[in-house]
Amino acid sequence: MANRLLEVSDLEVAYGDVRALWGVSIHVEAGSVVAIVGANGAGKTTLLRAISGLLPVRRGTIALGGASLAGPAPEAIARMGIAHVPEGRGLFRQMTVLENLELGAFQPKARANMRQALDKAYALFPRLKERAGQKAGSLSGGEQQMLAIARATMSDPKLLILDEPSIGLSPLVVQQMFSLIETLHRQGVTILLVEQNIHQALKIADYAFVLKTGEIAMQGTGAELIADPEIQKAYMGVLEL
Incomplete structure (x- = not known):
């Protein structure tokens, strides 16, 4: 307990x-x-x-x-x-991978640590770093799910x-x-x-x-x-x- x-x-x-x-x-x-x-x-x-x-x-x-x-x-x-990754991922498809990740750090504390959070996300999901400037909607299904999870971790929930x-x-x-x-x-x-x-x-x-x-x-x-x-x-x- x-x-x-x-x-x-x-x-x-x-x-x-x-x-x-x-x-x-x-x-x-x-x-x-x-x-x-x-x-x-x-x-x-x-x-x-x-x-x-x-x-x-x-x-x-x-x-x-x-x-x-x-x-x-x-x-x-x-x-x-609490960070919630919904069924269907909830990505902003017309925004880039990096922009989606940055939105995950919308809280003041998370914004202050955004660089470290990005480095941690890219270490766990290296494919996202390769596609940082690519629109989220153009990613494969697996890459989109990775992005959704990575974005949720940006706030250190x-x-x-x-x-x-x-x-x-x-x-x-x-x-x-x-x-x-x-x-x-x-x-x-x-x-x-x-x-x-x-x-x-x-x-x-x-x-x-x-x-x-x-x-x-x-x-x-x-x-x-x-x-x-x-x-x-x-x-x-x-x-x-």
């Missing part, structure tokens, strides 16, 4: 009269990778959007380092230390939220993407990951939660869940472990 960075308790979110999340509780320890997995429509993206302040909360609490996230606007939540980072990528690029996420983890970045590629997500997760129709159906370490026969049958089929 002393090392708990994010705490979501009894969260309920609705779209009009339709409830999308029912009493969801999750936690993220500082320095860990936590995965939220489940089928399409389970409420995974809804949960992330609620944490980032992009959806109103009907009931429950969300706290980052003990500070409530229930009231502040999304930009205030970003200033508190307390919590990095990744929503479906492997979506639309080739198998080889998916492997590269998960390797990059593991590198960020080794560098001490705390990551909350939503991912449909359940096998890959559980392989790198310290802890994971399974969402099913808006409720937490199972939870445990990544290793525990990947070995669970129910998880294998429901979500992954027969695995070569």
Whole structure:
């Protein structure tokens, strides 16, 4: 508990009269990778959007380092230390790679350390340095995802939220993407990951939660869940472990 960075308790979110999340509780320890997995429509993206302040909360609490996230606007939540890479990446396609990265350092503290943040981003994603003057929309899908993640790291966030980072990528690029996420983890970045590629997500997760129709159906370490026969049958089929 002393090392708990994010705490979501009894969260309920609705779209009009339709409830999308029912009493969801999750936690993220500082320095860990936590995965939220489940089928399409389970409420995974809804949960992330609620944490980032992009959806109103009907009931429950969300706290980052003990500070409530229930009231502040999304930009205030970003200033508190959350960087959210949405599904679809959210890049400014007509702006260059460098301009997109610079936008990631919009906060005063991040602007003061922009040079160091850029050097760190380019060290992790050297291809982006090669394409610094290229428009974001002209990059490949894998390069665009790299840029979206690199831009999020520019603010040196307390919590990095990744929503479906492997979506639309080739198998080889998916492997590269998960390797990059593991590198960020080794560098001490705390990551909350939503991912449909359940096998890959559980392989790198310290802890994971399974969402099913808006409720937490199972939870445990990544290793525990990947070995669970129910998880294998429901979500992954027969695995070569």
